[in-house]
Amino acid sequence: MRFRQIHLDFHTSELIPGIGSRFEADAFGKAFSDAHVDSVTIFSKCHHGYSYHPTEVGRMHPHLEFDLTRAQLDALHARGIKAPLYTTAGWDELAAREHPEWRIVSPEGGSPRSGTTPNGAGWAFLDFSSPYVDHLCLQIDEMMRLFPDCDGIFIDIALQPLNVSVHAQAQMEADGLDWTDPEHQLQFSTWALENLFEKTHAAVRRHDEKMPVFYNSGHIQRGARQHYQRFFTHLELESLPTAGWGYDHFPMSARYADTLGFDFLGMTGKFHYHWGEVGGYKKAEALIYECGAMLAQGARCSIGDHLHPTGAIDASSMAVIAPAYDWIRQREAWAIDTVNCAEIGLLSSEGVNARTLAGVMATSNRANPADTGAVRVLLEGQFTFDVLDLDSRFETYRLIILPDDIVVDAALEKRLLDHVSGGGHVLLTGNSGLDEQRGLIFDVGARWESQSANAGGDYVLPISELRADAVNDPLFMYQPCQKILLTDGESLGEVYEPYMDRSARHFSGHVNAPGKPDPEQHVAGASKGGFHYFAFPLFSCYQQAGAVAMLEIAERLIARALPEERMIKAELPRAGRVTRRHQAASNRDVVHLLYATPTLRGNLHGANIQPVQDLLTLNGIEVDMAVSADVAEVRTVPEGKTLAFTREGDRIRFSVPELTGHQMVEVVYGN
Numbered sequence: 001m002r003f004r005q006i007h008l009d010f011h012t013s014e015l016i017p018g019i020g021s022r023f024e025a026d027a028f029g030k031a032f033s034d035a036h037v038d039s040v041t042i043f044s045k046c047h048h049g050y051s052y053h054p055t056e057v058g059r060m061h062p063h064l065e066f067d068l069t070r071a072q073l074d075a076l077h078a079r080g081i082k083a084p085l086y087t088t089a090g091w092d093e094l095a096a097r098e099h100p101e102w103r104i105v106s107p108e109g110g111s112p113r114s115g116t117t118p119n120g121a122g123w124a125f126l127d128f129s130s131p132y133v134d135h136l137c138l139q140i141d142e143m144m145r146l147f148p149d150c151d152g153i154f155i156d157i158a159l160q161p162l163n164v165s166v167h168a169q170a171q172m173e174a175d176g177l178d179w180t181d182p183e184h185q186l187q188f189s190t191w192a193l194e195n196l197f198e199k200t201h202a203a204v205r206r207h208d209e210k211m212p213v214f215y216n217s218g219h220i221q222r223g224a225r226q227h228y229q230r231f232f233t234h235l236e237l238e239s240l241p242t243a244g245w246g247y248d249h250f251p252m253s254a255r256y257a258d259t260l261g262f263d264f265l266g267m268t269g270k271f272h273y274h275w276g277e278v279g280g281y282k283k284a285e286a287l288i289y290e291c292g293a294m295l296a297q298g299a300r301c302s303i304g305d306h307l308h309p310t311g312a313i314d315a316s317s318m319a320v321i322a323p324a325y326d327w328i329r330q331r332e333a334w335a336i337d338t339v340n341c342a343e344i345g346l347l348s349s350e351g352v353n354a355r356t357l358a359g360v361m362a363t364s365n366r367a368n369p370a371d372t373g374a375v376r377v378l379l380e381g382q383f384t385f386d387v388l389d390l391d392s393r394f395e396t397y398r399l400i401i402l403p404d405d406i407v408v409d410a411a412l413e414k415r416l417l418d419h420v421s422g423g424g425h426v427l428l429t430g431n432s433g434l435d436e437q438r439g440l441i442f443d444v445g446a447r448w449e450s451q452s453a454n455a456g457g458d459y460v461l462p463i464s465e466l467r468a469d470a471v472n473d474p475l476f477m478y479q480p481c482q483k484i485l486l487t488d489g490e491s492l493g494e495v496y497e498p499y500m501d502r503s504a505r506h507f508s509g510h511v512n513a514p515g516k517p518d519p520e521q522h523v524a525g526a527s528k529g530g531f532h533y534f535a536f537p538l539f540s541c542y543q544q545a546g547a548v549a550m551l552e553i554a555e556r557l558i559a560r561a562l563p564e565e566r567m568i569k570a571e572l573p574r575a576g577r578v579t580r581r582h583q584a585a586s587n588r589d590v591v592h593l594l595y596a597t598p599t600l601r602g603n604l605h606g607a608n609i610q611p612v613q614d615l616l617t618l619n620g621i622e623v624d625m626a627v628s629a630d631v632a633e634v635r636t637v638p639e640g641k642t643l644a645f646t647r648e649g650d651r652i653r654f655s656v657p658e659l660t661g662h663q664m665v666e667v668v669y670g671n
Helices: 025-034 068-077 093-098 132-146 166-174 182-205 225-231 241-245 249-257 284-296 315-334 349-353 357-361 369-380 410-421 538-545 548-561
Strands: 004-009 039-043 085-088 153-156 213-215 235-238 264-269 300-306 344-347 385-388 399-402 425-429 446-451 459-462 482-486 493-496 525-528 531-534 568-570 576-583 588-595 602-604 607-609 617-626 631-637 645-648 651-660 662-669
Touching (some): 025 068, 039 068, 132 153, 241 249, 241 607, 249 284, 249 385, 264 284, 284 315, 284 576, 284 588, 300 315, 344 349, 344 369, 349 369, 369 385, 369 548, 459 548, 538 548
Parallel strands (some): 085 153, 264 300, 344 385, 344 399
Antiparallel strands (some): 576 588, 588 662, 617 651, 645 651, 651 662
């Protein structure tokens, strides 16, 4: 899988004339080659429903006079650049207009469009239980016959909202389901989505058993690994940080994808905002940081762009992309076949609790509060971690975290007990590990009584070693705690209740009532042996409120639960990021240091716009890391500058002279 890819959007209305009129094959190929691009995903069919090549199944764009797809593919191949083909599943305006019976009908009535009203300017959702899927399969079959030399198939909008169309009703009734029952609607969405995957996958495989295939839904759902293993050859993590995904979504997805055994890439955009923003540009520095972050998480890189309807290359886009991909080109040798070094396994709330595949994909749920808050803490605290599902192995991690709302069944209970008996530790927060009949499932040295009645939140005063800097008074948490009474465990702090819960009947002040002067009998958490429990949904609290004091409490709680000193520490500001990856073939670890400061500067269509405007240089970053073998040399990458290091026991220390956005350091081991 190549490292420097472009996803070249080409969603072009039938009302625009002159399609491809300024396309020049040699200039097209040269532009991408000069920008150090090694793969470009080009279009067979766009969301408007038009093909960019002659077709007997669909309809070629009315203002296109030649086979643009073939011309692009040949121009790229002539320069050694791969060319996967794009088509769209869930959105096809031509099909929706000519076959309204193929559109989804929502349970509330009406046929929805993305991001707008049923009659607004947005894409119509198509029904995967209708004959549309057979039509799509014929289009894919034609793609495979016309372009057998393409380098992959990218099928977009592989998601299915809840649907009660006439086709859905008939199929649900045939399957013994009640189409008026919300649970059955959700169950059927999964069936319809699987129908799409099975039929379209077969359409590709009839022609080529090894053709790379990827289905995009805007988010890689955690907990769906069997689904990926059936239908996907690799993963592409769509995550445009300025378009609603934010800068935390990609590392969260990457830390999960990296555990699945697939090659995967991160997908950002050259756009200031979102897909389809023609005439919008990031700074090159932003793309250098974002692509460097992909390498740091074990991913290849993809940058989204949008070709002008005339087929002419946008020189400004290439000028932004080229520096980022030159940066990656010089460093990718240190990113091939690397493995993340992680001491913490974060058991994903989404991965454990999602009931169905379609249930998450239909809503594009990218911001699970427990997962998002926990990943933010782990990134800002510079912990090394992976994100896990119930099929993940636990043995390699020193600490397993169950954030806020993990339901523990008998199988998971046994695995966690085995983990602790083998010397590992477990940290649970909030509702994780609670059972209405049994209370606390694990022996943390406390007894559960109930959830606090203060829906608006309680106060916490942790023990001194867990307190935030300079905060020695109760901290308001914005969410209620679980009431637990200490038995034979070690208390993690005190709980203070507000004088009243805020409501229409009674309130005090602008936000929340002050806390009572004396602590409650129930404690803020308890530890016993390898189990640690914090009674607040700490990670969801941090995701909601973003309080620095909450972050510091969470960091110190995790550090306390780790049975050993953390694997790597770097003296970086809060926005700094650290990863450590092992490259066995070269007998080295590669340390990635990252630092940038995205700044809120706008809001478009509900998405916060947080551009990286510049990259500040940090000097003299001290790094302290554990090693288990003789260290021969420490060098900056790719500069090759040798760094002096000292060793004490099983740890080494060295100083990185400077960091501008992204710096790699190789720790080379002796034979």
